[in-house]
Amino acid sequence: xxxxxxxxxxxxxxxxxxxxxKEWRQxxxxxxSIAMGVVLPVxxxxxxxxxxxxxxxxxxxxxxNQDGSGLAGSLIGRLQLSPYFAPRGVTSLxxxxxxxxxxxVSAIFTVPPLFARQVRASGASVQLIVSGADAxxxxxxxxxxxxxxxxxxxQRAPGLLAPVQVQSRVWFxxxxxxxxxxxxxLIVLVMTLIGAFLTAMVxxxxxxxxxxxxxxxxxxxxxxxxxxxxxxxxxxxxxGLVLCVLAGRFLFHVPLRGSVAxxxxxxxxxxxxxxxxxxxxxxxxxNQLVASQVTLxxxxxxxxxxxxxxxxxxxxxxxxxxxxYLLPARYYVALLQTTFLAGDxxxxxxxxxxxxxxxLGVLAFALGAxxxxxxx
Amino acid sequence: xxxxxxxxxxxREVHKSFGPRAPALAGVSLxxxxxxxxxxxxxxxxxxxxxxxxxxxxxxxxxxxxxxxGLDPVHEAxxxxxxxxxxxxxxxxxxxxxxxxxxxxxxxxxxxSREERAARYPQLLHMTDLGRFEARLAGQxxxxxxxxxxxxxxxxxxxxxxxxxxxxxxxxxxxxxxLWQIVRRLVHExxxxxxxxxxxxxxxxxxDRVIVLQAGRVLAEAAPGEITRLAAGRTYKLTPGAGESAxxxxxxxxxxxxxxDAVPDAGAVRCVGAHPQCAPESGAQxxxxxxxxxxxxxxxxxxxxxxHSDIVLRRAPPQASGALIEVRGLLRxxxxxxxxxxxxxxxxxxxxxxxxGPNxxxxxxTFRMLCGLLAPSGGVLRIGAxxxxxxxxxxxxxxxxxxxxxxxxxxLSVRENLEFFASVYGLHxxxxxxxxxxxMGQFELTGARGAAAxxxxxxxxxxxxxxxxxxxxxxxxxxxxxxGADPLARRAFWRRISxxxxxxxTVVVTTHFxxxxxxxxxxxxxxAGRVLAxxTPAEVRARAPRHADFEPTMEDAFIAVIEQARAAEAAxxxx
Numbered sequence: 001x002x003x004x005x006x007x008x009x010x011x012x013x014x015x016x017x018x019x020x021x022k023e024w025r026q027x028x029x030x031x032x033s034i035a036m037g038v039v040l041p042v043x044x045x046x047x048x049x050x051x052x053x054x055x056x057x058x059x060x061x062x063x064x065n066q067d068g069s070g071l072a073g074s075l076i077g078r079l080q081l082s083p084y085f086a087p088r089g090v091t092s093l094x095x096x097x098x099x100x101x102x103x104x105v106s107a108i109f110t111v112p113p114l115f116a117r118q119v120r121a122s123g124a125s126v127q128l129i130v131s132g133a134d135a136x137x138x139x140x141x142x143x144x145x146x147x148x149x150x151x152x153x154x155q156r157a158p159g160l161l162a163p164v165q166v167q168s169r170v171w172f173x174x175x176x177x178x179x180x181x182x183x184x185x186l187i188v189l190v191m192t193l194i195g196a197f198l199t200a201m202v203x204x205x206x207x208x209x210x211x212x213x214x215x216x217x218x219x220x221x222x223x224x225x226x227x228x229x230x231x232x233x234x235x236x237x238x239x240g241l242v243l244c245v246l247a248g249r250f251l252f253h254v255p256l257r258g259s260v261a262x263x264x265x266x267x268x269x270x271x272x273x274x275x276x277x278x279x280x281x282x283x284x285x286x287n288q289l290v291a292s293q294v295t296l297x298x299x300x301x302x303x304x305x306x307x308x309x310x311x312x313x314x315x316x317x318x319x320x321x322x323x324x325y326l327l328p329a330r331y332y333v334a335l336l337q338t339t340f341l342a343g344d345x346x347x348x349x350x351x352x353x354x355x356x357x358x359x360l361g362v363l364a365f366a367l368g369a370x371x372x373x374x375x376x
Numbered sequence: 377x378x379x380x381x382x383x384x385x386x387x388r389e390v391h392k393s394f395g396p397r398a399p400a401l402a403g404v405s406l407x408x409x410x411x412x413x414x415x416x417x418x419x420x421x422x423x424x425x426x427x428x429x430x431x432x433x434x435x436x437x438x439x440x441x442x443x444x445x446g447l448d449p450v451h452e453a454x455x456x457x458x459x460x461x462x463x464x465x466x467x468x469x470x471x472x473x474x475x476x477x478x479x480x481x482x483x484x485x486x487x488x489s490r491e492e493r494a495a496r497y498p499q500l501l502h503m504t505d506l507g508r509f510e511a512r513l514a515g516q517x518x519x520x521x522x523x524x525x526x527x528x529x530x531x532x533x534x535x536x537x538x539x540x541x542x543x544x545x546x547x548x549x550x551x552x553x554x555l556w557q558i559v560r561r562l563v564h565e566x567x568x569x570x571x572x573x574x575x576x577x578x579x580x581x582x583x584d585r586v587i588v589l590q591a592g593r594v595l596a597e598a599a600p601g602e603i604t605r606l607a608a609g610r611t612y613k614l615t616p617g618a619g620e621s622a623x624x625x626x627x628x629x630x631x632x633x634x635x636x637d638a639v640p641d642a643g644a645v646r647c648v649g650a651h652p653q654c655a656p657e658s659g660a661q662x663x664x665x666x667x668x669x670x671x672x673x674x675x676x677x678x679x680x681x682x683x684h685s686d687i688v689l690r691r692a693p694p695q696a697s698g699a700l701i702e703v704r705g706l707l708r709x710x711x712x713x714x715x716x717x718x719x720x721x722x723x724x725x726x727x728x729x730x731x732x733g734p735n736x737x738x739x740x741x742t743f744r745m746l747c748g749l750l751a752p753s754g755g756v757l758r759i760g761a762x763x764x765x766x767x768x769x770x771x772x773x774x775x776x777x778x779x780x781x782x783x784x785x786x787x788l789s790v791r792e793n794l795e796f797f798a799s800v801y802g803l804h805x806x807x808x809x810x811x812x813x814x815x816m817g818q819f820e821l822t823g824a825r826g827a828a829a830x831x832x833x834x835x836x837x838x839x840x841x842x843x844x845x846x847x848x849x850x851x852x853x854x855x856x857x858x859x860g861a862d863p864l865a866r867r868a869f870w871r872r873i874s875x876x877x878x879x880x881x882t883v884v885v886t887t888h889f890x891x892x893x894x895x896x897x898x899x900x901x902x903x904a905g906r907v908l909a910x911x912t913p914a915e916v917r918a919r920a921p922r923h924a925d926f927e928p929t930m931e932d933a934f935i936a937v938i939e940q941a942r943a944a945e946a947a948x949x950x951x
């Protein structure tokens with residue numbers, strides 16, 4: 001029987017092709033893979049795009065008008081016009097307090113008696129009581145209300161109140177729309193999900209069901225098994241990226257200020273790192289349940305909490321900040337936020353890409369577990 | 377087989393251990409000549425899987441040397457893996473791929489050309505009878521078909537050595553028999569070399585050579601006939617007298633000092649004496665020895681018998697008139713799949729009731745419904761006068777349950793486990809102490825130190841049984857208690873069960889060892905969710921075709937029943 005030696009390059013490529021085909025078939029037939037590789041990213045896109053927002057809009061506030069003058073009416077009218085507030089008239093402070101206590105309103109805005117007269121005389125004050133349960137939102141409400149009053153007084157009673165006008169601008173997120181930085185974050189989560197989580201699950205399944213054991217005792221090389229696993233999930237990850245970028249661009253109108261090439265190059269690096277971590281974890285624990293738990297704790301949760309995607313890294317306590325340097329997601333978030341919101345800023349891109357590259361090198365070295373084809 | 381055939385596999389003083397536990401292999405030496413069928417026989421934990429994995433180069437030995445096809449599996453694993461074929465215990469199939477895709481995967485990996493496939497596939501599919509199912513997903517095949525597909529995948533090209541790790545475990549007897557026929561034909565017609573592990577002693581008889589492994593050591597390496605001969609002139613058959621059951625006769629014989637082994641067999645008792653030509657009792661008929669008899673003689677030489685004292689209950693369960701368990705038209709569906717299809721039977725007080733069938737037959741599902749752990753989709757289920765569906769808790773208080781897997785708390789000690797279960801059953805103070813002392817004494821648990829997880833298998837099983845009996849239940853449920861246990865532990869188990877039944881405890885037990893049906897008063901044989909046969913063991917055995925030279929076994933009956941059922945199904949399909 002004439003047979004090409006198993007080390008022949010064509011034989012190698014043939015075996016890799018076989019494994020990729022096998023993986024692909026399994027992927028499309030397994031509802032769990034589809035759920036994790038397609039359904040979950042779509043849910044995340046919709047959740048991030050429509051559900052999750054860090055902006056303050058339509059905040060319910062109780063308005064108590066104890067003055068009754070036209071002047072007070074015009075001030076309250078301002079609040080009603082603002083898109084940030086949903087004012088609700090009350091007749092007593094007691095009623096307002098009850099609403100605040102029950103969480104029906106987030107703030108109480110009181111115009112005191114004799115307001116109009118005081119404005120014309122020496123200057124008046126209004127009272128704002130803000131629920132501090134969410135300190136962040138409280139501060140934003142405070143700022144918005146102050147803004148409304150300043151705008152009103154500048155127009156209505158010029159010269160009476162301090163004529164200082166604060167001009168503030170928010171850079172990068174000029175519209176102060178949190179979607180602008182949530183969409184890059186979304187890409188990180190989807191890539192982590194497909195690269196690390198899904199890969200860890202399918203590899204752990206092979207260990208658990210004994211299929212790796214059968215596969216090992218064939219001419220297939222360890223590196224071929226590794227590539228057979230990497231290629232399909234790499235492609236799936238890239239498909240997820242395209243999906244997210246398109247959704248960001250056309251559904252949520254997030255600008256892409258940098259180049260597509262940089263975006264994709266950075267993503268390739270990150271997906272490979274995530275794949276490496278997934279392969280490493282699943283080969284170490286060889287059990288789907290444990291692999292999913294460990295991957296969740298080691299990749300997905302940190303990508304969510306500690307990558308700078310939701311919380312500013314600079315405001316974290318120093319020991320936690322040190323931990324974030326170990327997280328690949330941190331570098332990818334920096335890359336993405338820069339390419340999306342600022343442009344190709346090489347001073348940010350190069351060091352972050354190098355960090356990912358270094359991690360990839362370490363992982364490639366550590367992945368001997370699979371390439372050695374041993375069970376223990 | 378040729379004595380001068382080249383040696384395909386050779387092990388010398390191979391050691392392997394995992395962690396601080398007893399070594400998996402403690403100095404194993406053996407050899408496998410080309411063109412032979414060798415059976416690696418031993419109970420769970422004997423080291424069979426470890427040995428096969430070492431041969432494949434999937435593990436490294438600690439000490440000792442292995443040569444496989446003249447190669448060293450430590451340094452030349454890849455070259456060995458290219459030439460041998462290996463079917464791991466779980467068959468190594470991809471359940472999301474079809475039969476054909478699984479075959480193609482392995483053929484691709486082995487570089488089998490299109491022309492070779494065209495010649496080989498029809499052969500393989502014919503041999504395994506899988507031709508009709510080419511497009512079916514492997515996950516939707518029955519256990520027996522999966523096992524045959526796994527075998528076909530190892531044969532996409534003729535391997536230099538075929539390694540099969542417990543291919544017949546949990547598979548129905550018909551499929552087991554078919555697999556052995558296929559393998560034997562491959563060895564004798566195509567000259568294949570096969571090393572196959574099994575926990576079933578009766579299978580060893582079909583091999584050319586037997587390697588008996590126990591606790592990481594080779595007890596014997598010989599032709600099966602040589603081991604059978606150890607019991608030559610010592611095997612007898614005894615028929616129980618009036619008013620005596622085979623089970624009680626067996627228990628009595630095991631108590632006789634000159635008896636090595638006694639098992640119920642086709643209504644009588646098979647007995648192996650300690651000395652040749654020395655019948656244990658008058659009326660004993662000499663019979664031809666079997667492999668298992670020789671095996672027991674050999675084992676007794678290595679392991680002195682456990683001192684037995686039969687379990688004595690503090691008080692017998694209450695009397696009952698009529699059936700204690702009544703099952704009528706029991707049905708359970710999981711989606712479109714019917715796991716238990718209109719099963720009916722009844723069990724009387726103090727009876728041993730056996731539920732037999734291969735994996736996937738619906739035994740465990742039936743069991744879970746009996747215990748009130750799973751709601752039936754239909755049918756009536758009564759324990760005593762209580763309907764389990766409406767008063768599950770009241771029914772549950774009357775029964776003890778020993779699950780298939782060790783379901784006690786591994787990190788707790790023996791006493792802590794018992795204390796916990798006693799509390800769960802509502803026992804406190806002096807009553808609890810009294811029950812625990814009873815259990816520790818009756819089940820010989822006093823010597824155990826440390827965590828339950830680290831106890832030997834037989835010990836764990838005694839502990840699980842003790843825990844299930846703490847609240848003095850009327851009924852004891854045991855799910856596959858003997859699977860993977862060595863023959864000695866299995867006999868000890870049945871002895872305990874017989875003693876409990878004699879004192880009025882009703883026992884319901886599942887097993888896939890067909891011979892164990894002989895210990896039961898009544899049995900139900902299930903396959904694919906349906907009852908194929910039921911009655912006393914003698915009634916079921918009578919369904920097997922009669923033979924002039926030998927008494928048909930329970931296994932023969934089971935196979936006959938399956939074949940009849942399939943023929944009826946095929947006839948119905950044609951009509």
